[in-house]
Amino acid sequence: MTTSRDTVYPLAFPKGVKYLCELCQKPATKICERCRVTYYCDNEHQHTDWYGIHEKICQSLIPLRIPLPFLPSEEERKKRDDDLRIKKLQLIEYTRSISQRYLFEGDYQRAIPGAMTSLKFVIELFGIKSVDLVPSYLILGEASQGLGNLSQAQEYLSQAEWTVIKSSDCPLPILSKLYRNIAMLQIAKGDFDQALRNLANDIYYASEEFGTENFQVSGGYFLIANIFFRQGKMDIADSLYRQVVNMWHSHLTQVVEKKTEISELDTILGKKDDDDRDSESLELASEAEAKKVLYSIYEIRRNESTLDDAELTKIEHCLSMVHFLSKEYDKVKNYSDLLESKSDLNDAIRANLTRINNFIKMK
Numbered sequence: 001m002t003t004s005r006d007t008v009y010p011l012a013f014p015k016g017v018k019y020l021c022e023l024c025q026k027p028a029t030k031i032c033e034r035c036r037v038t039y040y041c042d043n044e045h046q047h048t049d050w051y052g053i054h055e056k057i058c059q060s061l062i063p064l065r066i067p068l069p070f071l072p073s074e075e076e077r078k079k080r081d082d083d084l085r086i087k088k089l090q091l092i093e094y095t096r097s098i099s100q101r102y103l104f105e106g107d108y109q110r111a112i113p114g115a116m117t118s119l120k121f122v123i124e125l126f127g128i129k130s131v132d133l134v135p136s137y138l139i140l141g142e143a144s145q146g147l148g149n150l151s152q153a154q155e156y157l158s159q160a161e162w163t164v165i166k167s168s169d170c171p172l173p174i175l176s177k178l179y180r181n182i183a184m185l186q187i188a189k190g191d192f193d194q195a196l197r198n199l200a201n202d203i204y205y206a207s208e209e210f211g212t213e214n215f216q217v218s219g220g221y222f223l224i225a226n227i228f229f230r231q232g233k234m235d236i237a238d239s240l241y242r243q244v245v246n247m248w249h250s251h252l253t254q255v256v257e258k259k260t261e262i263s264e265l266d267t268i269l270g271k272k273d274d275d276d277r278d279s280e281s282l283e284l285a286s287e288a289e290a291k292k293v294l295y296s297i298y299e300i301r302r303n304e305s306t307l308d309d310a311e312l313t314k315i316e317h318c319l320s321m322v323h324f325l326s327k328e329y330d331k332v333k334n335y336s337d338l339l340e341s342k343s344d345l346n347d348a349i350r351a352n353l354t355r356i357n358n359f360i361k362m363k
Contacts, residue, residue, distance in 0.1 A: 052113030108146030
């Protein structure tokens with residue numbers, strides 16, 4: 001509901017000052033009542049931004065957007081600038097992570113505000129030609145594709161590709177993600193041959209950066225498997241799905257083992273699991289990606305005419321670990337009960353489940 005406190009009047013702005021909408025850059029007529037440093041053109045864009053990202057970062061924006069007082073000491077000014085730079089970098093990483101999670105969850109509209117916010121802070125820090133803009137462009141492109149706006153998605157991808165071309169030293173993870181997103185758009189258009197070529201590039205660059213068996217390479221294999229699945233080439237798709245599951249199973253097992261190893265020491269020291277988002281966990285985006293990929297493969301496996309019990313068990317174990325790392329302990333119990341009811345469950349998985357359940361009991 002519009003109130004006098006959240007309405008602004010452009011004619012009342014100081015001469016030469018223009019406040020623009022956070023999402024569309026049109027002249028603003030509204031202001032966030034809480035932080036009073038963020039502006040919008042209408043109620044709809046304010047609502048979209050609030051539920052997409054602003055609710056989570058509202059107060060964090062205040063020190064980054066208010067006029068800065070004069071400091072007489074160069075040392076004080078340098079320290080303040082360094083502190084602000086660190087805060088902006090942290091905000092870029094956080095907003096992208098939130099947006100990426102929404103993408104994996106299929107909530108494309110909510111992914112846009114965080115990506116737009118990250119884009120603005122990257123421009124402030126690095127300029128409009130920086131390759132650091134590319135991850136934000138890719139999120140916006142994928143969100144546009146998810147919303148069915150393929151022309152807008154193509155525009156964002158073109159901006160990302162042009163930025164990479166003009167860059168003399170583009171990081172390999174960015175190259176990998178660029179080729180993956182181009183392939184995703186080509187899949188949406190039905191151009192599977194070209195998509196496969198770009199996914200090969202995605203896997204190459206990801207493997208160069210992370211190693212051939214790293215879970216961060218699995219996204220490319222998963223998309224290739226989906227193409228072959230749609231084309232009815234089940235033997236190839238089956239092999240690739242197994243590879244994806246193996247990558248995630250290896251990674252999740254390592255993370256869970258590290259997390260449960262330190263739990264006893266944390267308990268002695270009085271540190272609670274909710275004190276912070278500890279390092280031995282999954283990033284928000286990785287957590288959402290794991291759920292999306294593993295549940296997709298799980299559904300495919302469960303609908304096969306001949307069930308592969310060993311493969312189903314491995315996927316169910318992966319899902320139990322993902323839900324454990326995201327602290328969804330009720331779902332952990334469901335999968336744990338399912339797995340422990342199997343007479344042929346191997347010792348390694350059984351031991352892992354015991355560690356998980358002991359950890360949960362300690363909390």
